[in-house]
Amino acid sequence: EVQLVESGGGLVQPGGSLRLSCIASGFTFDDYAMSWVRQAPGKGLEWVSGITWDGGNTNYADSVKGRFTISRDNVRDTMFLQMNSLKPEDTAVYYCGASGVWGQGTQVTVSA
Numbered sequence: 001e002v003q004l005v006e007s008g009g010g011l012v013q014p015g016g017s018l019r020l021s022c023i024a025s026g027f028t029f030d031d032y033a034m035s036w037v038r039q040a041p042g043k044g045l046e047w048v049s050g051i052t053w054d055g056g057n058t059n060y061a062d063s064v065k066g067r068f069t070i071s072r073d074n075v076r077d078t079m080f081l082q083m084n085s086l087k088p089e090d091t092a093v094y095y096c097g098a099s100g101v102w103g104q105g106t107q108v109t110v111s112a
Contacts, residue, residue, distance in 0.1 A: 002026040002101050006094060009106030012086055020081040020106060022096030030054070030074040032099055036081050038092035038108075048094070049081065064090075086110045 008020040022034070036048040049060045049070040058070050069082040079096055086108075093105040 004096050004098065004101060004103035006096050006103045006106040009094060009108045011109045011111065013112055014087060014110055016086050016110070017082070017084045018086065018108060020083065020094055020096075020108075022079040022081075022103060024077045024079070024098070027098070029077040034070075034072060034079045034096060034098050036070065036079075036094060036096055037102075038090075038094045039105075040089070040092040043092075045095075046092070051079065083108070 003025045005023045006020060008018060010018060012018055030053055033050060033052050035050040037045050038048050039045050047061060048064055049058065049068060051058045051070045051072055055072050060068060067083065067085045072079040083090065088110050091108060091110050093107050095102045095105045
């Protein structure tokens with residue numbers, strides 16, 4: 001069974017940092033590019049970042065460029081999203097995905 005499990009969300013003050021993790025199972029992790037998307041309250045899904053199968057190429061939405069860093073560990077079948085300089089507008093449920101399969105999400109709340 002293909003499974004993606006996100007963790008690492010929480011409540012953080014503006015300017016703070018969080019590191020999200022996405023653990024994959026049930027498929028050959030390093031065969032796939034991976035992505036992070038998010039959904040803010042009352043809004044649609046927003047693509048955040050993507051990474052190629054080997055981590056050699058990464059891309060970011062303009063809204064997070066320079067603040068977020070995506071990475072992956074193909075030995076541990078895990079992807080990460082390091083989020084720095086967080087803003088209230090980063091508040092959302094964050095999902096990791098590969099080839100149309102998505103995890104259950106982890107809540108990130110940025111508030112004073």
